[in-house]
Every structure is written in structure tokens, then in C-alpha cells.
Amino acid sequence: MKQKNLKLCLLALGALAWGTAQASTLPDLAKASGCFSCHSIQEKVVGPSFASVAEKYAGQPDAAADLARSVQNGSSRKWGRAAMPAHPNMDPAEIQKLAEWVLTLKP
Numbered sequence: 314m315k316q317k318n319l320k321l322c323l324l325a326l327g328a329l330a331w332g333t334a335q336a337s338t339l340p341d342l343a344k345a346s347g348c349f350s351c352h353s354i355q356e357k358v359v360g361p362s363f364a365s366v367a368e369k370y371a372g373q374p375d376a377a378a379d380l381a382r383s384v385q386n387g388s389s390r391k392w393g394r395a396a397m398p399a400h401p402n403m404d405p406a407e408i409q410k411l412a413e414w415v416l417t418l419k420p
Contacts, residue, residue: 339414342407346400354418361392367418380412381405 343349343363351359352366361369370376383391385408387399400408 339410343411343414346403346407346411348411351395355420359395360397363415364418364420367416368420370416376416377409377412380415381408384408384412 340354349358352361352363354363356362357365366380370380373379383397384400385403385405386401387397389396391397
């Protein structure tokens with residue numbers, strides 16, 4: 314597991330170092346991190362769509378930080394009965410970037 318996370322970090326850093334646009338690397342990071350196992354951009358899967366999350370948190374102060382905490386620590390009862398599992402092994406900086414990206418999506 315640690316080796317996989319290290320590879321993901323190196324991949325993300327390498328893409329940024331080569332000047333790849335952040336908009337294209339963040340969906341790749343979300344996919345590599347397993348986010349698309351439970352979420353999609355526009356459709357509900359196990360959890361809400363990323364666009365629905367963006368809509369719910371729109372205009373809220375500290376929305377990115379709140380989302381990042383939910384990813385890092387897990388959460389329950391925000392979107393129904395399914396709980397968001399904790400992701401304690403993910404890099405907090407990557408989680409923050411993913412949270413900020415989610416908030417840019419439109420329904």
C-alpha cells in the first residue's frame with residue numbers, strides 16, 4: 314500500500330513538474346486514488362457525484378478544508394446511509410488539491 318501511494322505521489326509530482334495543466338492531472342489523481350470507485354463527476358454511484366458535492370458546498374467558507382477533513386478522516390450521515398471511509402494514508406496536500414478541484418465542478 315505504501316509503495317502504491319509513493320508511486321501516486323511521484324506520478325503527480327512528475328506531471329506537475331512537466332507543466333501538465335492542473336485541470337487534467339487532478340481527475341487522474343482522483344482515479345489513481347480510488348475516488349471513482351464510489352463517485353463519478355456527474356452521476357451518483359455509491360456516494361454523491363462530485364458535481365453534487367460542489368453544489369452542496371458552494372459559497373460555504375472553508376468548504377475545501379471541510380471536504381478534505383471528510384476524505385482524510387471519513388464521515389457519515391452527510392449523504393444518506395453510506396459512510397465515507399477514512400483515507401489516512403493519502404497525502405493531506407493531495408487531498409486538499411482534490412477537494413479544491415471538486416469544488417470547481419458544475420452540476
